[in-house]
Amino acid sequence: MARQYLSIDVGGTAVKSARIDHSGNIIVKRRTATPRDQAAFLHLLTSIVDRQPGVAAICVSVPGIVNPATGAVKFTGALAFMGSFPLAAYLRQYAGLPVYVGNDANCATLAELWLGNLTDVRNGAVITLGTSVGGGLVINGQLVHGPHFRAGELSAIVNNYDHADPHQATVGASASAVKMIMAVAQACNLPNLKDGQRAFEEINKRKGPAWSIFTDFCRRVAVLLINVQAVVDLDRIVIGGGISAQPILISEVRHQFRLLQEGDRRLHDDIEMPTIMAARFGNGANLLGALYGLLLKIEEED
Template structure:
């Protein structure tokens, strides 16, 4: 029987795991709440590895700045309590197996490069719309991370030079899908401001109170894509995150991009709108991408498989 790989997707609220084969077929999944202390966090990861002694290797997707060569992670967001920590070394000592650790947005991009909607292209990006905005870049057919492993951190782009609060002037703060859903729910008097599905009922019905907020959000995404496209000139950009499952999201982002170009000759003449599509993979993206990152490292001789 073929031995599988253990893939782990660490998120701010949940840790997901799966057994995956060399072709990307997922056979077993599990999920547990993400702890809020370092000791509990490491204990859960350690136990997860110990519970799968027969796998070929361990691959991990994690939010933060990741040196994928060494496995050193500067944790961010809800996992900021971990500070800087070499997660690969920690898991290697337990598993006695090869371990790969990659940034979550980069893993989502790797999944699309391997088996998804960036496959076979020369350049592209994944833009994940959620609490903030995540990004991963593919240039010349390869994942581009930059010399400091920070390429694709598009949430840090400043898009309002005149805002008094520098944080609120960033893409991550101004282009939050979670904030958009909350604003729609509040404007429409919905009982649960976190209920994205109910909010999209109002959006898809073109309720003016919902649509105006949604269209403004898509315009901000389109402005972000114009800025990225002006620098990189990509073939395709994929929208990821939970809201990307709604067809109206990609449709309206395309529409807003076209409106921006129509409003300024330079945007029309100097910038080509990329092929904007929905990302193929949803909740499985980071699990698959972490495995592909490991397989690429094996191919490059980064470590020897057992």
């Protein structure tokens, strides 16, 4: 039987796990609500390990600042209750197996680099649009971590210098896909403010408040892409997150990028528009990327 691995994707609302083979084929997959305290969280992880005997190694994708060499994590967002925690060492001691831990946006980028839309791309990026904005940068074919393991933290970019609230001045606030969906739902009097499919039914009509809210959102995403492009000059940017499955998102972001360039000669002359496309992988991206991070680590150590 081919070697198999346990991959775990820790999210703010759910912890997903999968048994995956060396080629990236998902054999079995589970989903559990994310606990809200450290003891319950660690118990869930160890129970997931116990349910998958016979795996060769464990890989984990988490929200937070991760040292990929040691697997130590400074958890952020909904997992901030974990604080700073040596997650890889903890799981290694518990399971007696090799363990890799990676940042969630970096894992999504590794999935695209391995089997997705960044394969054979020397310089590219993944930008994930969700509750906030995540990112991963690939330069000269390598995922960039940075000396402080914070490369690609696009949500922290300030794009509104004059806003009195520092948080609201950041990309994480202004380019939140979740906030955009909620704004569309409110404007259209939809019963469920979190129903993205229903919101896009309104957006696809291309009229009224839904269209205006959506195009404003895409313009802000295009501004983010221009800012990234001004610094690293990429060949391709792939957009992930749940809304990336909507074809209208990619086409409108491209359109807004062109409008910005047409409106200012500097943006036209100094910025090369990269290929902009949807990420190949959706909800399974972090599971696959965590495995690729593990395989790369094993290769480096051999």
